[in-house]
Amino acid sequence: MKSSPTPTVARAIAKAGSNGPSTREVKELFDTRYHALAARYDRLLAWLIGVQWIGAIGFAQWYSPLAWAGKQSEVHAHVWAALVVGGAISAFPLGMALMYPGRRSTRIIIAVGQVTWSALLIHLTGGRIETHFHIFASLAILAFYRDVGVMLPAAALVTFDHFARGLYWPESVYGVLNPEWWRFLEHAGWVLFLNGFLLYNCVQARKELWLHCEQHVALSDATTAAARMEKLAALGQLAASVGHELRNPLAAIRNARTFIGRRLASNGEVDPKVDQFLDLISREVDASGKIIADLLEFSRPRALERSPCPLHPLVEEAIAIVPPRANVVFVNALLGDLPVPDIDKDQIRQVLANLIQNASEAVTAGEVGTVTVRGMAGAAGECILLIEDDGCGIPEDVLAKVFQPLFSTKTKGTGLGLAVVHGIVERHGGTLSVESIVGSGTTFKVVLPTHPPQTDAPGAE
Amino acid sequence: MMDTRILLVDDEESLRLTLGANLELEGFEVIEAASAEEALERVSRGEEFDLILSDVRMPGRSGVELFHELARVRPNLPVVLMTAFSTEAEIRRAIEAGVFAVLAKPFNLQRTVATLQSAMRKPMVLVVDDVESIASTTAESIRAMGVRATAVFDGASAVEAIESGSIDVCVTDLAMPGMDGLELANRARALHPDLLVIVFSGAPRSDALMQQAAEEGAYRCIRKPLDPVKLVHTIASARSGK
Numbered sequence: 001m002k003s004s005p006t007p008t009v010a011r012a013i014a015k016a017g018s019n020g021p022s023t024r025e026v027k028e029l030f031d032t033r034y035h036a037l038a039a040r041y042d043r044l045l046a047w048l049i050g051v052q053w054i055g056a057i058g059f060a061q062w063y064s065p066l067a068w069a070g071k072q073s074e075v076h077a078h079v080w081a082a083l084v085v086g087g088a089i090s091a092f093p094l095g096m097a098l099m100y101p102g103r104r105s106t107r108i109i110i111a112v113g114q115v116t117w118s119a120l121l122i123h124l125t126g127g128r129i130e131t132h133f134h135i136f137a138s139l140a141i142l143a144f145y146r147d148v149g150v151m152l153p154a155a156a157l158v159t160f161d162h163f164a165r166g167l168y169w170p171e172s173v174y175g176v177l178n179p180e181w182w183r184f185l186e187h188a189g190w191v192l193f194l195n196g197f198l199l200y201n202c203v204q205a206r207k208e209l210w211l212h213c214e215q216h217v218a219l220s221d222a223t224t225a226a227a228r229m230e231k232l233a234a235l236g237q238l239a240a241s242v243g244h245e246l247r248n249p250l251a252a253i254r255n256a257r258t259f260i261g262r263r264l265a266s267n268g269e270v271d272p273k274v275d276q277f278l279d280l281i282s283r284e285v286d287a288s289g290k291i292i293a294d295l296l297e298f299s300r301p302r303a304l305e306r307s308p309c310p311l312h313p314l315v316e317e318a319i320a321i322v323p324p325r326a327n328v329v330f331v332n333a334l335l336g337d338l339p340v341p342d343i344d345k346d347q348i349r350q351v352l353a354n355l356i357q358n359a360s361e362a363v364t365a366g367e368v369g370t371v372t373v374r375g376m377a378g379a380a381g382e383c384i385l386l387i388e389d390d391g392c393g394i395p396e397d398v399l400a401k402v403f404q405p406l407f408s409t410k411t412k413g414t415g416l417g418l419a420v421v422h423g424i425v426e427r428h429g430g431t432l433s434v435e436s437i438v439g440s441g442t443t444f445k446v447v448l449p450t451h452p453p454q455t456d457a458p459g460a461e
Numbered sequence: 462m463m464d465t466r467i468l469l470v471d472d473e474e475s476l477r478l479t480l481g482a483n484l485e486l487e488g489f490e491v492i493e494a495a496s497a498e499e500a501l502e503r504v505s506r507g508e509e510f511d512l513i514l515s516d517v518r519m520p521g522r523s524g525v526e527l528f529h530e531l532a533r534v535r536p537n538l539p540v541v542l543m544t545a546f547s548t549e550a551e552i553r554r555a556i557e558a559g560v561f562a563v564l565a566k567p568f569n570l571q572r573t574v575a576t577l578q579s580a581m582r583k584p585m586v587l588v589v590d591d592v593e594s595i596a597s598t599t600a601e602s603i604r605a606m607g608v609r610a611t612a613v614f615d616g617a618s619a620v621e622a623i624e625s626g627s628i629d630v631c632v633t634d635l636a637m638p639g640m641d642g643l644e645l646a647n648r649a650r651a652l653h654p655d656l657l658v659i660v661f662s663g664a665p666r667s668d669a670l671m672q673q674a675a676e677e678g679a680y681r682c683i684r685k686p687l688d689p690v691k692l693v694h695t696i697a698s699a700r701s702g703k
Contacts, residue, residue: 247545248473251567255479258570262486289567305694308668308682310675336676340668345681346703 022217029213034146037209039102041144045110046097048141052117053090056082060124078124089116107145111154114138119161119173127175132187136194143198146205155195159188232405236299243292250285250292257281294416297350298405301423304344306452311338311383314345315373318352327368328360334375334385339450341383347424348448354421355387355444362391362442378447382430385446393438402434428452465581466490468508470500470515470527471543476566480514487574497522501530510538511581517544517552517563525555532558532607539580543568556694559607562701572702575655579700584629586610586696589619589645591637595687599632602689608696616640616648623649623656630696634685635662635670643673650678657699661687 060082093113096106118135125131135158142154165173166184174183261278264270312334319330356371363369374386394402401407403422408415425432429449436442467489471477474495481491492510494500498521500513513531515524522530528540542555543564552563561580564573586608590596593614600612613619616639622628631649635642646658660674663685671682680699683692 244545247566248476251545252473252475252479254567255476255483255570259479259482259486262483285567305691307691307695308671308684310668310672310682312672313675336669336672340671340682342684 025217026210026214029217030210033209033213035102038104038107038145038147042097042101042106042110044144045107045114045141046094049090049093049110049113049117053082053086056086056117056121056124081120081124085120086117089113089120104147104149107142107147107150108153111142111145111150112157114142115154115157115161118158119165123165123172126171127173135191139191139194139198143202146202146209148199148202151195151199151202155191158191162187162191228405233299236295239295240299243295246288246292250288253281254285257285294420297420298416298423301427302344302347304347304427304452306342306344308340309343309345309348310336310340311375311385312336314349315352315375315385318349318356319373321349321353322357322360325360325363327366328363329368329370330356330360331370331372333372338375339377339381339383341448341450342452343428343448344424348428351421351424351446352385352387354417355446358417359387359389359391359442359444362389362393364392381450383448383450385448387444387446388441389443390441393440394434394436394442395438399434399436403432464490465511466492466509467577468492468494468500468503468510468513468515470494470497470513470519470524472496472516472519476516483570484574484577489577496520497524497527497530500527504531504535504538512577513538513540514577515540515542517542517549518546523551525551525560528555528560529558537583539583541577541580553694556697557606557690560697562697564701565703569702576700576702579629579655582627582629583609585627586630586632587619587622587628588612589614589616589631589633589637589642591615591634595634599687599689599692603693603696606689606693608693616642616645619645620648620652623652626653628653628656630657630659630699632659632661632692632696635660635667635674636664641670643670643677646674646677646679657696659683659692659695659699661685 057079060076060078090113093110096103096109100106115135115138118131118138121131121134122128139151139154142150162173162184166179170179171177257278264274312332315332315334319332322330352373356373359371369390372388374388376384378384398409402418405419406415422432425446425448429452431447433445434442435445467484469477469481469484469491471480472495477493477495481493484491492503494503496519497515500515504510513527515527517524524542528542531538531540539561541562541564542552542560543566544552545566546552556563562576564576586600586603588596588600588610590599591614596612596614600610603610611622613622616637619631619633623631631646633642633645640648642660642662646660649656649658658674658679659681660671660679661683662670664670675682681695683695
């Protein structure tokens with residue numbers, strides 16, 4: 001029997017025909033897109049900061065001498081302030097934007113630089129109300145990043161700056177020596193008011209980008225799937241005609257082999273290799289016939305011939321057609337009290353035989369293993385069949401692809417076996433899923449509705 | 462099996478040769494024809510055959526067309542088809558017109574020989590139901606599709622019919638007064654181990670009966686009401702050794 005899963009082992013689950021894009025893929029696309037977007041705004045803001053710097057020097061040169069500090073025409077202290085202090089607060093963001101565009105630390109440093117620029121401008125103009133507008137413009141531009149992590153530090157810095165300078169150097173920020181006690185609250189209030197809306201916009205814009213990525217991944221998944229199906233359909237057509245053409249020569253080979261075997265049997269002594277090779281011909285002809293059958297089944301699924309079919313004896317029949325292995329025991333653990341589903345007996349027998357054979361092959365050579373088939377009735381009266389092995393298990397990345405046509409990990413295999421199984425179960429209106437624990441075993445789960453859905457999916461006819 | 466003549470029709474020479482040789486080894490007399498036209502010519506010349514074994518897809522007339530033509534000129538001549546194609550509407554129509562069996566290439570020779578021998582005996586399908594109208598109309602409908610069939614209305618008569626040896630398929634209701642379908646199937650198999658048993662039931666609690674019938678080797682279960690077309694296909698696939 002299979003040991004129960006232990007929490008220390010990674011557990012992977014794949015559903016056949018799982019729909020919807022994987023979160024991991026969406027996240028990857030989102031990160032790439034967002035990084036590109038952030039890098040673009042890093043460059044834009046680097047330009048802005050550079051222009052501000054030059055602008056500030058010019059402004060200081062032309063305007064400051066006429067401003068509040070004096071009327072002497074000389075290289076004003078403000079020009080130096082613009083040149084040196086402005087350079088100091090610009091250099092770091094510019095460097096980051098050039099060297100590390102797109103990083104979160106880059107945009108936070110740019111945000112800090114930009115609001116520090118606002119603070120400097122306000123100081124240089126002695127708290128002129130117009131320069132306070134620079135704060136609002138800066139916050140709005142920083143909102144381009146759609147990053148709460150940028151908006152919050154920026155707003156916090158502005159608020160702190162107003163508070164601290166309002167306390168110790170009110171002239172520098174409000175332009176008066178004794179501002180009203182509520183002056184700080186008014187400014188902080190406006191900043192928070194604007195920031196609230198910008199934050200809301202950041203979150204929404206981020207969500208939209210995520211949604212967009214999700215749709216993009218879904219669309220590209222669908223396109224890939226459609227392209228693959230188209231390729232498979234074309235391949236299937238070819239395979240079907242080739243397969244049909246091969247069946248006649250195979251039949252002739254098998255007949256010839258039968259004849260030779262019988263004539264030799266009546267002739268007494270022969271080289272033991274002859275018998276061995278005759279068996280080999282039989283085996284290889286059978287294997288080729290199986291490949292052709294899979295190809296045909298895949299490219300031209302048979303219409304379902306449903307009839308009520310008790311499952312316990314069907315599992316017996318399926319086990320009987322699976323090639324036995326010395327180290328693997330098959331256990332039919334179905335009980336007789338299961339519902340009797342209306343199914344295509346031949347096709348579900350093939351499903352069970354394929355799954356049991358896979359399970360048997362999952363047992364590593366040289367180890368003893370058990371393949372157990374269990375059955376139970378589901379809540380809605382559907383039949384649930386579990387094909388369990390205690391073999392090597394399937395790694396997660398492989399598990400995600402096992403139902404894909406032409407995917408195979410076996411050195412000898414068309415990769416159609418499970419795709420055919422999946423197709424048959426799906427046409428029955430059922431589901432196929434698999435769970436695997438590496439090193440512990442794999443369980444395939446087939447769920448079949450007891451009564452057929454109103455209309456069966458059409459077969460080839 | 463001496464003196465049984467099989468007309469083997471296939472356009473593929475390699476298949477004709479190898480299959481022919483094997484059938485001759487089994488004791489049949491095998492006459493080969495490379496096309497449906499050649500086969501028809503031989504039949505119309507008055508040559509006698511016990512069975513026609515024909516490929517389906519051939520240049521010129523197909524094996525199915527050959528079968529339809531033979532059904533017209535030699536209605537009692539059993540025909541077995543063989544094909545490399547799994548699904549074809551043409552083959553379905555042939556089954557609904559009374560082709561005995563359709564073998565899928567490449568086939569197992571032993572099973573093929575068993576099918577051919579059975580076909581040459583021209584066996585009958587026995588339909589058993591205590592509701593006389595069901596048994597009679599079912600037998601009548603499948604007869605209309607070219608399948609030899611007879612109906613009986615209780616287990617004892619069924620056992621009697623099977624004892625006569627002319628039955629190869631027994632289609633029986635499961636729930637019957639007196640001897641039920643399960644008991645009949647057991648008695649019948651004791652008499653005739655190769656008998657193919659198809660059970661049907663409409664009883665509300667028939668799942669357990671079907672379960673048991675399947676455990677005991679019933680070829681297939683069918684739910685009432687019986688669909689004669691479906692039944693004919695089930696009979697053909699049972700006879701084809703599928």
